[in-house]
Amino acid sequence: MARSKRSPLGLLLGLGALLACVAVVTLIFMDGPERAAGADPLLVERGGERGMQVPDPVAGGSQGTQPLLTERAVPVPLETPPRGSASAAGRRVSGTLLRRSDRSPLSDALIEGRHGQTHSDDQGRFALPDVGADELSLVMTPDRQPSVDRRPRVVDLPADAGDLDGLQFILDTGWLLEGRVTGQAGEPVPEARVLLRRGPQEHGHHYLRADAQGRFSMRDVVPESQARPSLLLEAKGEFHGPMQLLVDLPAETRRVTGVDLVLPAAGVLEGQLFDVQGALLSGGMVRLPWLVSDGWVQDAAPELEAAVGVKRRYRIEGVPPGTYVALASAGDSSPRRSGEAWEGLLVSKPGVLLEAGRVTTLDWNLSAPARVRGRVTDAAGNPFEQADVEALWQLVLPAPGRFGSWTSALRHATARSRERVTGGLETVLTIRVGQTSTLRGGGYELTYLPRGELLLRATTTAGGELAPAERELQLGGGEDLTGVDLMLGRGLSISGQVRDEQGRPLLEARVLLVPQSDVFNYREDDFRDVGADAGFSLSGLSDGNYTLLARCPGHRDALQQVPAGAVGLSITLSPAPLLAGQVLVAANASPLPSYHLRIEDEAMFMEADIDHSEGRFEVDSLGAGTYTVTIRAAGYAPEVQAGVVLRRGEATELTLLLRRR
Known part of the structure; x- marks a missing residue:
């Protein structure tokens, strides 16, 4: 859409003969000219100010622009003294607040004077009966709207005027978006959920439901950035997956129509949760965090989750077709991470197929949580009190490792391939479900663990050369294990320097070390910065082979297979297109x-x-x-x-x- 440069808020009202002859005076609070036919009186500029051209009631001509009332933005509302404070003789100020976007009444806006305040009613009307004759301004703030621009507006009043009744104040509260949600065949998506994905930071996200014909109207929305005014809308329906649409906001109007979102077909997952005795649970949460596709695991949309409702059922709508890893927990909270570990995670379903246009029913039988206790020692058997212990849940997925050896860093998990006991490769999802630190005497305790295959890992928090200790467990529901001790071994190091082709240190380089893999992905947080001389030293490693990745802005990534214990490595990065x-x-x-x-x-x-x-x-x-x-x-x-x-x-x-x- 065409864009125009935003002009400053201006002076908009001329009084004088107008107050004597016209019953309704309009104040327009805006930041750009209105050009629509039938709009309020023509806005003109004079000397950099903006006012209202008023016809002369005698000569029938124009008496010019007389901006006696002004509107300006302020960072905070004016202070309101206690009622009963001394003031000059009062006068009455009343009127109606309207939105600029569609001239609809603006209710619940706060109007403040120096000696009193009030709110506009559901018709946008207000009256302040005790405005001092020496009072030169009012503050108007639409403070109760869910997504409106809440910046206060100050209206300057003429000092020598009497009662001011019947005023119309048109506030620029943001844009009005009108549109429709349909499927790919053009059919309406009734009751579709329309979400303002990127609104103002202080207001958060804003959403509503479309009507039975898929139509929606979203008022009082403002962009996050004024540099390029735009909004990101997202919609999804019961059997329609999410779709995002970037909407440009034109400067010449505050009303945008024809905002149509076309959604792809999707499926629904629903069911119930049962406890160990088979009783139906009234609380709990089910999530679909990961998607299994073509021998690879990737993150699914974060909003694919649902709590058990009042009918003791959960229902996840708008799920794109595919095979998912599903997780369930008891209680009122979702399976979520506390710091770096998941809490409340009890049961998983590694291969849940969702099809477009269909409801998939999946019931869950939750098990009692397990507990593991033990000690962490050094290589000599001495208690080690500076260690972290984590429990990693290992889920075997219905996806062969078609890329050979690989590792994939996901949101809240890691996927990798490993060799089956019977031969071939299988895909394993590793989820951190518990973590703790050792106590005095090296003791640790991990609670609320799920049943299944777990890997316990202890690492030192004191630095040095100690290698992690690992131990595999097979836990049953409600099992309580003691004496599960972990011994830290002597660790190895990998060190070196990152240079360019001329041998100069690359001080902005970062390095990543993972167990040897043919294919892997990573998170940016997994990288480590090099030192002052572009050197790196990665210590506390177990014996084995690793993949070292070095990268630097403007240079091609370098991969190198290195064994634990390798020192003095020289990694050369070449310029990249x-x-x-x-x-x-x-x-x-x-x-x-x-x-x-x-x-x-x-x-x-x-x-x-x-x-x-x-x-x-x-x-x-x-x-x-x-x-x-x-x-x-x-x-x-x-x-x-x-x-x-x-x-x-x-x-x-x-x-x-x-x-x-």
């Missing part, structure tokens, strides 16, 4: 703010979920060569693939278009 791009919706060339990006060649691939208001991405860690770029987004088809040739030291820009299904 820059690959940048933008993903647009083909219908209107608007940016697509959320999508999945995959870049690959014959030897490697990288994937990322992109969340950017302009739909942009940048990658500066690839080497020169030919790559395939693939974009996927829910509700859009087909996948867009583009072959791109990257050359050393050069920047390449892509623009990719996606069409709705």
Whole structure:
């Protein structure tokens, strides 16, 4: 949409002969000119100020712009003295507050004078009976609206005027969005949930339900950034998955129509929870945190969860088709992380298939939590009091490790491949479900653990050369194990330096060490910064082989397989080309703010979920060569693939278009 530069808040009212001849005076609080037909009196500018051109009642002409009442923004409301304070003779000020977007009444706005205050009623009306004759301003704040811009507005009053009745105050409370939610075939999505994903930071998210025809109207919304006024809307329905739409907010109007969201088909998961005795539970939570697809595990949408409701059932709507890992917990809280560990996690279902347009029923039988106690010692058997102990739940998933050995860092978990006892590879999801620190005497206790395969791991918090200790357990529901001791061994180190091709230290470099894997992904938080001389030393390692990844802005990533104990490594990074791009919706060339990006060649691939208001991405860690770029987004088809040739030291820009299904 076309944009105009935002102009300052201006002076808007001329009085004089107008007060004597006109019953209703309109004050318009706004930050840009209104051009709609039939709008309020023409706004004109004079000397950098904005006022209202008023017809002369005698000559029939114009008496000019007389901005006697002004409106300006203030950081805080004026202080209100106690009632009964001495003041000059009072006068009455009354009127109606209206929204600029659609001229609807603005209720529950706060109107403050120096000696009193009131709120507008459900018709936007207010009256202040005791405004001092020496009082030169009122403060108006729409403080009770859920998402409105709450900045106070100050209205300057003329000192020599009497009662001011019948005023109309038009406040710029934000934009009005009107639109419709439909499926891919154009059918309405009744009762769709429409969410303002990015609103003002101080107001949080704002959502509502569409009507039976899929129509919705969202009032009083303001952008997070005034540099480019836009809002990110998201919608989903019972059998329709989520879809996001970036809406540009035009400066010339506060009303945006035709905001249509087209949703892809989705499924529903519902069921009940039962305790150990088979009794139906009235509380609990079920989540779908991870999606299993094509031999790989990835994070699912974070909102795919539901609590057990008043009918003692849970129901998760709008789930995109696929196979999920499902988790359930008893109690009133969700399976969630406390610090770095999950709490309340009792049961898992590693392969739950959801299909579009169908309801999948899944009931749960929860087990009693288990407990494990023991001691942590050093290699000589002495109690070790500076250790952390964590319990890692190991879930075998219905997805073979088709990439060979691999590791994938997920939200709240890690997935990896491992060899089966019977041969071949299997996929294992590792979830931290408990953590604690050793007490005096090296003792530890882990409670509220789920049944199944667990890995206990102890690591030192004191630094040094001690290697982690690990122990595998098979826990039953309600089991209480004691004497589960862990012995820290003598650790090994890997050290070296990161340089460029001229041998100069790369001080902005970061390094990551993982157990040897052919394929892996990572989180940025997993990297460690190099030292002052671009050196690194990773200690406390168990014996074995590792994969070392070094990266630096503007340079190609370097991978090296190294054994524990290797010292004096020299990692050289070469300059990398820059690959940048933008993903647009083909219908209107608007940016697509959320999508999945995959870049690959014959030897490697990288994937990322992109969340950017302009739909942009940048990658500066690839080497020169030919790559395939693939974009996927829910509700859009087909996948867009583009072959791109990257050359050393050069920047390449892509623009990719996606069409709705």
